[in-house]
Amino acid sequence: AQSVTQLDSQVPVFEEAPVELRCNYSSSVSVYLFWYVQYPNQGLQLLLKYLSGSTLVKSINGFEAEFNKSQTSFHLRKPSVHISDTAEYFCAVSDRNFNKFYFGSGTKLNVKP
């Protein structure tokens, strides 16, 4: 069975500062890894994903995550955050058929001016 751990429930950070949201997973099989973002009153939106190939994946709005198989981690980073990045971020793994997604408990990123 798979599980996902996001140790930080809330991360406050000042605007233009760097941020890292941590995600660790456990799985007995190969999985795919995802980060989703949820803005207030909206559904989860895919931010980025790792399926194969380069272990460093990037989103269009400056976030990146690196798949580390040995540490079973998929931490999300951004070198300089904006107020508009304030949202809740969910890490997830899926099976190879993309049928079952297992989510972490989420990390609320609060960017302060």
Place this chain on the structure above:
Amino acid sequence: GAVVSQHPSWVICKSGTSVKIECRSLDFQATTMFWYRQFPKQSLMLMATSNEGSKATYEQGVEKDKFLINHASLTLSTLTVTSAHPEDSSFYICSARDPAGRTDTQYFGPGTRLTVL
């Protein structure tokens, strides 16, 4: 991009009553939809997979007689919480895959907050 809606966005009901939550894919046809629930400060937990025209597949520990799922069309799946009790209060989220689009992506609805008094 693909859009999934849910209705209602929130509902309050009395204990013992039934509540129906709708999940619609607005601009694509979804042969498969998924239902999740989320308790405060906890993960989204997959409850069941809804397949158009056939029975839903429930995850272990989810009572199929309590959480009735109907996927009657390619754009609509419903979740009915029967004889709701306060412990059923939760945030229910649906998602759908667009078989004509990227199969590795699930599109999520905004969720429905259920409060059972």
